[in-house]
Amino acid sequence: MISVQQALHIIDTTKIVHHIKKVKISKSLGFILAEDILAPINMPSFRQSAMDGYAIIWSDNTDYKVTEESKAGDAKHITLQPLEAVRIFTGAKVPDTADTVVMQEHVSKHADGIRIIKMPRQGANVRPVGEQVHAGDKVLTEGTRLNEAAIGFLAGLGISKIAVYNTPKVSVLVTGNELQTHGKPLKDGAIYESNSVMLKMALQRFGIKKIKIFKAKDTLKATNKAIKKALDYGDILLISGGISVGDYDFVKEALDYNHVNELFYKINQKPGKPLWFGKKDQQFVFALPGNPASALTAFYVYVLPILKKYSGFSDYHLPRLQAKLNSAFKNTTGKTLFLKGYCKDGNVGILPSQQSSMLNTFATSNVLVTIPEDVENLEAQEHVTCINLDGYGN
Ligand code: AMP
Ligand code: MG
Numbered sequence: 001m002i003s004v005q006q007a008l009h010i011i012d013t014t015k016i017v018h019h020i021k022k023v024k025i026s027k028s029l030g031f032i033l034a035e036d037i038l039a040p041i042n043m044p045s046f047r048q049s050a051m052d053g054y055a056i057i058w059s060d061n062t063d064y065k066v067t068e069e070s071k072a073g074d075a076k077h078i079t080l081q082p083l084e085a086v087r088i089f090t091g092a093k094v095p096d097t098a099d100t101v102v103m104q105e106h107v108s109k110h111a112d113g114i115r116i117i118k119m120p121r122q123g124a125n126v127r128p129v130g131e132q133v134h135a136g137d138k139v140l141t142e143g144t145r146l147n148e149a150a151i152g153f154l155a156g157l158g159i160s161k162i163a164v165y166n167t168p169k170v171s172v173l174v175t176g177n178e179l180q181t182h183g184k185p186l187k188d189g190a191i192y193e194s195n196s197v198m199l200k201m202a203l204q205r206f207g208i209k210k211i212k213i214f215k216a217k218d219t220l221k222a223t224n225k226a227i228k229k230a231l232d233y234g235d236i237l238l239i240s241g242g243i244s245v246g247d248y249d250f251v252k253e254a255l256d257y258n259h260v261n262e263l264f265y266k267i268n269q270k271p272g273k274p275l276w277f278g279k280k281d282q283q284f285v286f287a288l289p290g291n292p293a294s295a296l297t298a299f300y301v302y303v304l305p306i307l308k309k310y311s312g313f314s315d316y317h318l319p320r321l322q323a324k325l326n327s328a329f330k331n332t333t334g335k336t337l338f339l340k341g342y343c344k345d346g347n348v349g350i351l352p353s354q355q356s357s358m359l360n361t362f363a364t365s366n367v368l369v370t371i372p373e374d375v376e377n378l379e380a381q382e383h384v385t386c387i388n389l390d391g392y393g394n
């Protein structure tokens with residue numbers, strides 16, 4: 001058995017070969033950029049007015065004659081003389097000779113033209129060529145997470161396709177004779193199967209789109225076969241159940257049979273002690289304990305970092321935060337605990353129903369309070385480290 005730190009160290013040092021694909025920017029939300037982006041054009045590419053108003057050659061005079069108009073999208077070339085003004089609108093081309101745009105609110109109109117009531121500084125309200133970026137500048141670097149702002153920025157540069165790190169295809173294999181699908185009243189001794197949809201939702205929330213569910217009964221033959229099929233599909237395989245030491249737990253043996261090499265098995269933690277992690281060539285396999293809270297906890301702490309590393313994230317662990325414990329807590333287990341908690345304004349409460357079979361309070365928790373194996377007593381108001389389940393910082 002290894003400690004949580006040792007298990008996380010193995011996760012951290014696991015090397016993953018990335019897969020890169022070209023995608024349309026509209027399909028790149030949430031992906032990690034796999035290339036540096038150089039600006040193909042100046043932005044703006046011509047001198048633009050930042051206001052609705054009048055373009056002038058700046059001087060001490062207040063009165064100007066309005067000669068022409070320049071609206072957004074006009075391509076015409078206007079030459080302006082001193083004491084002339086061009087009516088101009090936001091985003092329109094500023095005439096070459098003009099150096100200043102006066103806001104229309106600072107102007108009064110009269111028969112011959114305009115009078116400037118409030119003269120701006122010379123150069124005001126003109127966006128120079130390349131004000132935002134110059135052609136050839138490195139404007140986004142490899143490793144950037146693509147959010148809507150980044151995608152809008154790329155669109156403004158005229159870039160329509162980019163290279164991103166591909167996300168893995170994931171197989172989810174649920175094992176257990178007792179598992180019943182929905183739609184019929186429960187048979188005696190059966191339970192409704194819930195891990196496959198739970199894991200699928202967790203995968204989807206964190207950006208995994210290609211997911212396939214497989215099922216196996218508790219026999220060695222069925223487990224061998226199902227693991228083989230699941231490996232044929234997924235880059236990453238999550239197995240639920242059958243990894244403990246009971247007489248009907250066949251997953252470990254079946255992983256050996258399928259030549260998946262163990263990287264770790266059993267962690268000194270609660271919930272989720274019998275967690276197994278292994279590798280076959282470039283495929284990764286997690287065998288998660290079947291108890292739903294164990295499976296989900298293992299997903300957040302160990303599976304998600306591998307999925308995120310695979311997808312190009314450099315910050316691949318869920319963010320940790322410090323919070324003050326609402327009430328004292330004793331850890332008499334000698335194990336690292338991951339406790340369902342609810343954190344608000346820096347204070348965290350540990351929720352009831354911590355058993356690994358229970359999801360009722362997991363459903364309303366927003367953190368996992370982490371209590372190290374060597375910490376026995378925690379006083380109220382002491383600080384604890386919590387895993388923030390609400391997402392990735394970035
Ligand atoms: P196992 O890890 O196979 O020994 O299963 C541990 C516990 O989790 C048992 O009570 C199982 O019935 C339950 N369990 C296993 N797989 C699932 C599943 N897919 N959905 C809900 N509960 C499960
Ligand atoms: Mg089982």
